[in-house]
Amino acid sequence: xxxxxxxxxxxxxxxxxxxxxxxxxxxxxxxxxxxxxxxxxxxxxxxxxxxxxxxxxxxxxxxxxxxxxxxxxxxxxxxxxxxxxxxxxxxxxxxxxxxxxxxxxxxxxxxxxxxxxxxxxxxxxxxxxxxxxxxxxxxxxxxxxxxxxxxxxxxxxxxxxxxxxxxxxxxxxxxxxxxxxxxxxxxxxxxxxxxxxxxxxxxxxxxxxxxxxxxxxxxxxxxxxxxxxxxxxxxxxxxxxxxxxxxxxxxxxxxxxxxxxxxxxxxxxxxxxxxxxxxxxxxxxxxxxxxxxxxxxxxxxxxxxxxxxxxxxxxxxxxxxxxxxxxxxxx
Amino acid sequence: xxxxxxxxxxxxxxxxxxxxxxxxxxxxxxxxxxxxxxxxxxxxxxxxxxxxxxxxxxxxxxxxxxxxxxxxxxxxxxxxxxxxxxxxxxxxxxxxxxxxxxxxxxxxxxxxxxxxxxxxxxxxxxxxxxxxxxxxxxxxxxxxxxxxxxxxxxxxxxxxxxxxxxxxxxxxxxxxxxxxxxxxxxxxxxxxxxxxxxxxxxxxxxxxxxxxxxxxxxxxxxxxxxxxxxxxxxxxxxxxxxxxxxxxxxxxxxxxxxxxxxxxxxxxxx
Numbered sequence: 001x002x003x004x005x006x007x008x009x010x011x012x013x014x015x016x017x018x019x020x021x022x023x024x025x026x027x028x029x030x031x032x033x034x035x036x037x038x039x040x041x042x043x044x045x046x047x048x049x050x051x052x053x054x055x056x057x058x059x060x061x062x063x064x065x066x067x068x069x070x071x072x073x074x075x076x077x078x079x080x081x082x083x084x085x086x087x088x089x090x091x092x093x094x095x096x097x098x099x100x101x102x103x104x105x106x107x108x109x110x111x112x113x114x115x116x117x118x119x120x121x122x123x124x125x126x127x128x129x130x131x132x133x134x135x136x137x138x139x140x141x142x143x144x145x146x147x148x149x150x151x152x153x154x155x156x157x158x159x160x161x162x163x164x165x166x167x168x169x170x171x172x173x174x175x176x177x178x179x180x181x182x183x184x185x186x187x188x189x190x191x192x193x194x195x196x197x198x199x200x201x202x203x204x205x206x207x208x209x210x211x212x213x214x215x216x217x218x219x220x221x222x223x224x225x226x227x228x229x230x231x232x233x234x235x236x237x238x239x240x241x242x243x244x245x246x247x248x249x250x251x252x253x254x255x256x257x258x259x260x261x262x263x264x265x266x267x268x269x270x271x272x273x274x275x276x277x278x279x280x281x282x283x284x285x286x287x288x289x290x291x292x293x294x295x296x297x298x299x300x301x302x303x304x305x306x307x308x309x310x311x312x313x314x315x316x317x318x319x320x321x322x323x324x325x326x327x328x329x330x331x
Numbered sequence: 332x333x334x335x336x337x338x339x340x341x342x343x344x345x346x347x348x349x350x351x352x353x354x355x356x357x358x359x360x361x362x363x364x365x366x367x368x369x370x371x372x373x374x375x376x377x378x379x380x381x382x383x384x385x386x387x388x389x390x391x392x393x394x395x396x397x398x399x400x401x402x403x404x405x406x407x408x409x410x411x412x413x414x415x416x417x418x419x420x421x422x423x424x425x426x427x428x429x430x431x432x433x434x435x436x437x438x439x440x441x442x443x444x445x446x447x448x449x450x451x452x453x454x455x456x457x458x459x460x461x462x463x464x465x466x467x468x469x470x471x472x473x474x475x476x477x478x479x480x481x482x483x484x485x486x487x488x489x490x491x492x493x494x495x496x497x498x499x500x501x502x503x504x505x506x507x508x509x510x511x512x513x514x515x516x517x518x519x520x521x522x523x524x525x526x527x528x529x530x531x532x533x534x535x536x537x538x539x540x541x542x543x544x545x546x547x548x549x550x551x552x553x554x555x556x557x558x559x560x561x562x563x564x565x566x567x568x569x570x571x572x573x574x575x576x577x578x579x580x581x582x583x584x585x586x587x588x589x590x591x592x593x594x595x596x597x598x599x600x601x
Contacts, residue, residue: 024556024561024568025558026557026559026561026596027558027563027566027592027596029561029565030561030566030568031566033566033567051597053595054594054595056377057369057376057378058369058377059552059557060334060557061335061336062554063333064332064333071551075596076595076596080597084596087563087564225335227336227338227414228338229338230338230373230414232373234335236376236377294556296555297555300555300571301555301568
């Protein structure tokens, strides 16, 4: 059987698939359910220090070609994060115990999804000010997530917070430095925006500031969709981040470029992954972990189980024994 | 897949009660009882609404004017344009000839009226228990009453119409001492306030009758991706795996009848 496990910043993942932040990550039980469906690791929705109200609906619309979202990073604040992460850890304990006992409640039908040793938690944090990044990072680190992901690249809160930190190398580096100094040994990955002129220089600045890894990429744009009969933008926020199938070539190119420039920095690749083949393409470009978001709209939460099977089948057909061997092998 | 709102023109407006308005519009997709659509009033808001009827060409939604969106919808006139996505979610299902107890609380009557209307066509018989505070809050009563093979049992807290007490108490009384007549039901369906549905779920479970329960949570996307409508501890999205769920699944939802989550994901007790 193909070995689908990967090591990311020293953390062992049973397989490379994780849910992208913002997708099915509001509660501990939701994250555990993503794990039960086969994901190798799970990512929380962006966590704020205090309550943050999102945009009014409609906040997410999709068709076969793309998705547009401007949910606006709603969150209940630190107390909620503590309660949900602790609940996740409790449910994960049960989940792993059941696996060992052989009577697990995994939804996945294939052996790859059922073969579980661990379910790492990636806590995604966000703030409007540098000091608040430091404060939320310090608090979240106390809950001992396996990895902290720093969201400095959300494209749909600009009217409230201004240009994302990820758009200026020096700002991105400052946030990284402030987070790194308060999280101890927990690896930090910084989620970057594709909506910049030179992402490699921003990646380099973030890594020089201490980032252990990079998450590439957040949604593109923002874009806009107008309802022609009412002539109203459909999203209440008027604009929203663009994701889905069309984002993949953009993500592949960026992952490829950054991996070439910084070959020792592990990458969580996200953007338009709808299948196991897409995930493999992203790994060949240079990603170690692969995030799935919009794919869930098309194939349901069952996509993790389906994509794992597709990956395992491809590896078998192509004589790949360990999926980690394909990382960064683009010629 | 099209999860963008389609623009639809309202073809009919019915005032059901002073508070409840039904809007009818032609729609290209068909909806089954228990399913919902996302209704958008541009510039106001978008929210999930149960489908109150589908005649094969048009869909009806019924709204009680209690919030910003429902008030805006209540003021709509024939010819006005609104946005609609869906239908989404699971359906109420039955077998031919089933003897069904339906328990509706307040406005939960709309999807159950639709279910009864369709089920009797399949040779089912329906005992329809409908609870509300007073007789003024029993919309659709006249329509349920005239359905064939359906018996309507109104129940009001103040006794102003039908049984004095809850719909569940009315149902339990109907089954007689020690639930002697419980075996007359093959299936229970319920839609209404959650604590009322919890009571239905408990009784059906105790009597071993199959039950379908409509579990609703705060929804944003409607297609299982945002994760706002998940439940503890199963973590499933009610927009996709629900809202209509088998009671067996509902029994696993620890928060059912206890709490739900708001738009920020924070717990709120019922």
